[in-house]
Every structure is written in structure tokens, then in C-alpha cells.
Amino acid sequence: xxxxxxxxxxxxxxxxxxxxxxxxxxxxxxxxxxxxxxxxxxxxxxxxxxxxxxxxxxxxxxxxxxxxxxxxxxxxxxxxxxxxxxxxxxxxxxxxxxxxxxxxxxxxxxxxxxxxxxxxxxxxxxxxxxxxxxxxxxxxxxxxxxxxx
Numbered sequence: 001x002x003x004x005x006x007x008x009x010x011x012x013x014x015x016x017x018x019x020x021x022x023x024x025x026x027x028x029x030x031x032x033x034x035x036x037x038x039x040x041x042x043x044x045x046x047x048x049x050x051x052x053x054x055x056x057x058x059x060x061x062x063x064x065x066x067x068x069x070x071x072x073x074x075x076x077x078x079x080x081x082x083x084x085x086x087x088x089x090x091x092x093x094x095x096x097x098x099x100x101x102x103x104x105x106x107x108x109x110x111x112x113x114x115x116x117x118x119x120x121x122x123x124x125x126x127x128x129x130x131x132x133x134x135x136x137x138x139x140x141x142x143x144x145x146x147x148x149x
Contacts, residue, residue, distance in 0.1 A: 004044055007037050011045030015055065021067035025055065051111045053119060069123070075116035078106045082120060086140055093142040096134040097126065 014035055019025055028046060032039040050057040053072050056064045066072065071079055082102075085091045103113040117138045120126045127141045 004041055007041035008045040008048050010035055010037065011042055012049060012054075015049065015065060019065045021065055021070070023065050024061070025063040025065060027062065051115055053115045071119050072112075072115060074108070074112065075119065078102060078108065078113070078116045079120060081106070083125060086125065091140045093140050094133065095140050096132060096137045097139070099137065 011031065014031070015025060025031070025046075026034070028039055028043050031037075031046075032042040035042065046055065046057060046063060049055045050063075050072075053075075054066060056066055056073050058074075082091070082097070091097065097117065099110070099113050099117065102108070103110055106113075108116070117126060117128075121128050121138060124141070126138045128137070129139050130136050132139050
């Protein structure tokens, strides 16, 4: 395992065991000191946890460990828009979501769009198909149309 990967594992283990969901995390510098790791490795570990939706960085304050089933604060606008577009019929059952366009529209990087769509998938708003009609991607479930009928 590469040194950086190992450092990311250490950061992840420390945060998930030492800080309860909803807790503010110490600064990168403080974490690096506590873990005996270089700041740049701790920062990379925090970035990975942010992209997975386990913590929220850059919220205007210290990083925060997110609660289970809590959306990342930067993803909330995208979540609301996708839900509204499904409800109003702009996104139809079986349709693949235009992830690249959503990223541009909401100013999110591709890995942040994926984080947001993973959250919507976990709550059942979307589904992921490896072999969908338009290739691998996030789709509006057909079950939503059947439930609404």
C-alpha cells in the first residue's frame, strides 16, 4: 500500500472512531500533529472523506463529520433540483441523468456530482445501472412511475 493511501486509511479510522457524527473536526494541522502524519497526507485523506460524503469540508468553518443519511451541504441544491425534476416529469422513469450537465449547472466537480447522486440512490430517488439503456449511470427508477399510478 502506498504511503499516501495508508495515511488516508489512518485519517479515516481516526475520524470515524474519535468523532461522533455531527462533531466538528480539528484543523488539518492539529490532525496531522495528533496522528504524526504530514499535513499534505492528512489533507488528502480529508479530501477523500469529503468526496465520499463522510465529512464536509469548506463549509466556512472547521470540517464536520456528517451524520448517517445526512446530505453534504454543497449537494443540497442538486438534490432538490433532481427531486423536483422527477416530480414534474422533466426527468422520466428509465431516463439517465445528465451528470456532466448537472455538474456544470451546479458548479460541482464530477466526483462531487457522483457523491450527490450516490446519496439520492441510497434514499431510493435514483438507481444505478451498470448496464443501463444509455450505459452505466444513474437513472430515474421505473418503480417511481408505478408507485405514482
